Amino acid sequence: MSLAQHQLKLVVNQSPEVLERVLRVVRHRGFKIDQLNWQYEDGELILSVSSQRALHLLTNQLAKLVDVKDITELNMMKTSKSA
Amino acid sequence: MRGADLLVSYLKQEGITTVFGYPGGAIMPVYDALYDGGLKHVLCRHEQGAAFSALGYARASGKVGVCIATSGPGATNLITGLADAYMDSVPIVAITGQVTSAVIGTDAFQEMDVLGLSLACTKHSFMVTDKDELANVLQQAFTIAKSGRPGPVLVDIPKDIQLADVETALAISGKDPIAQHDDERLEAAKQLLANAKQPILYVGGGVGMANAVDELQRFVDSTGIPSVTTLKGIGAIPNSKPYALGMLGMHGTKAANLCVHECDLLVVIGARFDDRVTGRLESFASNARVLHIDIDPAEINKLRQSDVSLCGDLKDILPALTTTLSIHEWQQYCRDLKVQYNWNYDAPYRSIYAPKLLNQLSEKLPSNAVVSCDVGQHQMWVAQHMNFTRPENHLSSSGLGTMGFGLPAAIGARHARGRQDPVVVVSGDGSFMMNVQELGTIKREQLNVKIVLIDNQRLGMVRQWQQLFFEERYSETILTDNPDFVTLASAFNIQARTITMQADVAPALDEMINSNGAFLLHVRINEADNVWPLVPPGASNADMMEKV
Numbered sequence: 103m104s105l106a107q108h109q110l111k112l113v114v115n116q117s118p119e120v121l122e123r124v125l126r127v128v129r130h131r132g133f134k135i136d137q138l139n140w141q142y143e144d145g146e147l148i149l150s151v152s153s154q155r156a157l158h159l160l161t162n163q164l165a166k167l168v169d170v171k172d173i174t175e176l177n178m179m180k181t182s183k184s185a
Numbered sequence: 186m187r188g189a190d191l192l193v194s195y196l197k198q199e200g201i202t203t204v205f206g207y208p209g210g211a212i213m214p215v216y217d218a219l220y221d222g223g224l225k226h227v228l229c230r231h232e233q234g235a236a237f238s239a240l241g242y243a244r245a246s247g248k249v250g251v252c253i254a255t256s257g258p259g260a261t262n263l264i265t266g267l268a269d270a271y272m273d274s275v276p277i278v279a280i281t282g283q284v285t286s287a288v289i290g291t292d293a294f295q296e297m298d299v300l301g302l303s304l305a306c307t308k309h310s311f312m313v314t315d316k317d318e319l320a321n322v323l324q325q326a327f328t329i330a331k332s333g334r335p336g337p338v339l340v341d342i343p344k345d346i347q348l349a350d351v352e353t354a355l356a357i358s359g360k361d362p363i364a365q366h367d368d369e370r371l372e373a374a375k376q377l378l379a380n381a382k383q384p385i386l387y388v389g390g391g392v393g394m395a396n397a398v399d400e401l402q403r404f405v406d407s408t409g410i411p412s413v414t415t416l417k418g419i420g421a422i423p424n425s426k427p428y429a430l431g432m433l434g435m436h437g438t439k440a441a442n443l444c445v446h447e448c449d450l451l452v453v454i455g456a457r458f459d460d461r462v463t464g465r466l467e468s469f470a471s472n473a474r475v476l477h478i479d480i481d482p483a484e485i486n487k488l489r490q491s492d493v494s495l496c497g498d499l500k501d502i503l504p505a506l507t508t509t510l511s512i513h514e515w516q517q518y519c520r521d522l523k524v525q526y527n528w529n530y531d532a533p534y535r536s537i538y539a540p541k542l543l544n545q546l547s548e549k550l551p552s553n554a555v556v557s558c559d560v561g562q563h564q565m566w567v568a569q570h571m572n573f574t575r576p577e578n579h580l581s582s583s584g585l586g587t588m589g590f591g592l593p594a595a596i597g598a599r600h601a602r603g604r605q606d607p608v609v610v611v612s613g614d615g616s617f618m619m620n621v622q623e624l625g626t627i628k629r630e631q632l633n634v635k636i637v638l639i640d641n642q643r644l645g646m647v648r649q650w651q652q653l654f655f656e657e658r659y660s661e662t663i664l665t666d667n668p669d670f671v672t673l674a675s676a677f678n679i680q681a682r683t684i685t686m687q688a689d690v691a692p693a694l695d696e697m698i699n700s701n702g703a704f705l706l707h708v709r710i711n712e713a714d715n716v717w718p719l720v721p722p723g724a725s726n727a728d729m730m731e732k733v
Binding site for chain 2: 130159166
């Protein structure tokens with residue numbers, strides 16, 4: 103089954119725990135983080151995630167976090183296989 | 186003003202009159218402020234009891250429930266209650282003390298990273314780091330708990346901030362992130378309704394949470410669409426309505442499950458396709474189109490793709506959809522199934538048959554009674570055999586399924602509701618022991634709470650599954666060494682009696698209902714009694730087992 107990889111840009115509140123909040127949701131909802139770029143001062147988080155699950159299942163949950171102000175999907179590419 | 190005094194005065198400003206909690210070192214300034222602060226504080230006998238009491242208070246009143254605990258173990262004991270409130274979308278605000286700011290992160294006495302623990306089980310959480318932000322944080326906490334899809338919010342307050350002289354002015358904030366629905370989608374939804382020949386309403390807990398029971402009933406009366414409810418949706422449509430088919434799902438009625446299986450349009454109202462509702466998802470209403478209405482955008486297309494979705498407040502959406510339909514044949518079909526598969530209370534033996542007892546209890550209680558149950562077989566029997574006309578009268582830990590919920594939730598309900606509304610706990614011998622210390626709260630507050638303790642000397646639901654799916658290997662589910670529950674009750678000044686025979690039921694229920702103050706009715710039942718029907722795990726809802 104193919105894993106789809108997605109790149110997301112999140113605009114978040116500058117709170118110390120915001121990264122934990124985002125990472126917890128990503129893991130719990132069945133996505134793996136391949137790459138991450140975090141600029142605390144800008145409140146900007148760029149995540150590359152992959153999963154067999156549809157992306158909206160993640161973005162809808164991230165959007166519910168009080169500290170997440172905006173989510174943009176930067177690109178999407180199909181990558182290889184897995185289990 | 187001290188931070189602790191600000192907290193108490195803010196709670197009063199929010200309209201809170203009663204809070205539930207347990208004192209300890211890091212929350213002592215708050216308890217000092219509570220001492221003569223003009224709020225009713227109920228001392229529960231374990232922080233989990235305080236959390237469930239706040240939950241019961243919120244569910245029975247529609248207001249925000251508040252619980253208070255100290256740092257470390259006090260806060261960790263709240264966690265199960267927060268998780269329960271999260272799964273069932275109940276607005277509660279939990280206030281926890283934290284060690285002094287200067288020692289956070291040094292493994293101080295009774296220090297625990299409560300903010301970290303809260304991430305998975307709250308809608309949002311705060312640790313107050315700036316004393317002058319306390320007022321704003323409290324305001325945000327209540328706004329978030331109540332807005333959109335409600336849920337629990339935790340506010341962790343270091344002891345030095347409770348003691349500090351704090352800023353009391355509030356910045357104005359009022360962001361209420363309610364999603365929108367547009368006219369085009371509303372038209373599409375109306376079209377789906379107009380074209381349906383065999384529609385079913387699948388009604389969830391969202392209706393009660395949105396305070397939209399009246400709007401739903403007008404929608405049902407006007408459209409005549411047959412309805413089924415989830416565990417949390419019970420009471421949103423009374424069973425007495427001709428096309429109300431009862432609960433669906435694993436222990437749902439046969440009529441409900443069969444009609445959902447055959448429908449051509451599933452109108453999902455404040456519900457989320459929980460696995461206990463759907464059985465095997467692929468075969469759930471598999472020929473139906475889906476109209477999904479919910480306040481939480483994340484529930485739309487999460488488990489089942491909808492044909493049309495409306496995201497927003499049910500109180501606005503339901504009136505906009507209200508119309509008349511011509512579906513007489515289908516109504517008659519559903520009604521016939523309801524009659525055909527109606528419950529049969531002819532018990533084959535002289536010992537007590539719990540479904541019949543609960544049905545008798547339901548008939549004896551007024552419609553304003555609150556029933557708070559625990560988790561297990563008795564919980565499903567309450568859902569099946571008791572009748573409710575409002576969702577806030579049926580308190581049941583639904584999403585999380587937390588044993589130990591019933592007794593403390595009833596204590597919360599007792600404080601939420603007026604004297605004229607009876608509050609009854611229905612528990613099992615397993616669940617009851619999980620928060621049995623709350624009998625101390627009943628004694629202390631002299632609460633008029635009636636307890637029906639259904640005792641099969643088993644962890645009955647697990648036992649049933651061991652019988653059906655684990656070759657009758659009854660691993661750790663036999664409780665023949667239970668305490669003497671009547672003696673236990675008497676230790677807390679609670680009147681009690683035991684009944685064992687069917688003939689004793691009616692007089693004992695009358696005695697309990699008419700008693701002054703708390704009463705525990707200990708009901709011995711046959712350990713082999715099972716909850717039927719049952720959709721086996723992984724099966725379609727159309728394939729219900731009805732006996733061993």
